[in-house]
Amino acid sequence: MKKKKVFTLGLVLSFVFLGEVAPRLLIGSNIKTFQGEQRAFAASAWKEARYFFSGSAEPLFWTAIQIQDVKEKVDTDGQQCYEANVRAYTLFGLPWSSVLVTSCNGGSMIRQKWGLAPTLIGRFSDE
Amino acid sequence: MIWTDVSGFGSNSTYEHDFFLNNYDGKTYLSRAQGLNGIPTVIYWGSNLPRAYLDTRFGDPAEEVAYVIGCADGDAIQANTWYWSQIRTDKGDANTDKAKLFGQLGHRSPSWCYTTWCVIADQTEPIVGSWSNPWAISVPVDLWWTR
Secondary structure, three states: OHHHHHHHHHHHHHHHHHHHHHHHHHOOOOHHHOOHHHHHHHHHHHHHHHHHOOOOOHHHOOOEEEEEEEEEEEOOOOOEEEEEEEEEEOHHHOEEEEEEEEOHHHOEEEEEOOOOHHHHHOOHHHO | OOOOOOOOOOOOEEEEEEEEEEOOOOOOOEOOOEOOOOOEOOOEEEEOOOOEEEOOOOOOOOOEEEEEEEEOOHHHOOOOOOOOEEEEOOEOOOOOEEEEEEEEEEEEOOOOOOOHHHEEEEEEEEEEOOOOOOOOEEEOOOOOOOO
C-alpha cells in the first residue's frame, strides 16, 4: 500500500516536473529565425514581453515565451516600423497568453485574447 | 500626475507608472536592493493614488530595474486631480544613468485583491520617449511630461 502511494506521488511529481521543464527546453524564443532589423526588433519585443508578463504573480503561470511573427509596417508619419506577436506558454506548452508588440506610432504592447489567461485571470477589455 | 480624461478606467482596472533604470552596464543610479519576493527595498514610498502599492520585480530580467508605484483602483482616479508618488532608496553605484517611463493599464485578478500580486498588465505605452528611443531620460533630472 505504501509502495503504491510513493509510486503515485512520484508519478504526479514527474508529470508536473515535465510540464514545467519541457516547455522551457523545447519552446525557444524564435529570434534567430528572423534576419536583419526584423531580428533586432524580435529580440527587443521578446525582452519587453518578459517584463510585460512579469511584475505580478503571472510568472508563476508561464513557462516559455516565443516570437510568433514579425511584420513590417508603416506608421502614420510614413516611417517604417515593426509589429510582433509574442506568445507565452504555460505547463506542458499549453497556450497561456499573447501580446502584440509594436514600434509604430511611438510603440505599445497590448495583450491579445489568446490562450488560457483570458479565462483564468480575465482581461481588462472584457469589462 | 493629473488625468484630464478617466473614461478609460473600468471597475476592475489598474494603472502603473513604470519607471525603469538602465542596468545593461550593471550599474544604476538608485539602489537595486530587493527582497526575495522582488519587492524593492526602499527607505520610503508613498502615493495618494487610490489603493497604491509598491510593485514587485518578480520575474523581471535584471537588465532593467523597475521602481514602480501602481494604483490598484483605477476607477477611483478623479479627473483634474493631482496625484503624487514617491520612492526614496539608497544611492546606487552610478553617478548618472538612463531611464525610461512607461504607463501601464491593467486589471485585478481576482477583482477583490488589491496587492501587486494580483495586478495583471493589459497595455503598456511609453510616456517619455518611444519604442525606438526608450532611454530618453538622463538621470538625475527634474522632468515635466504630457501624454
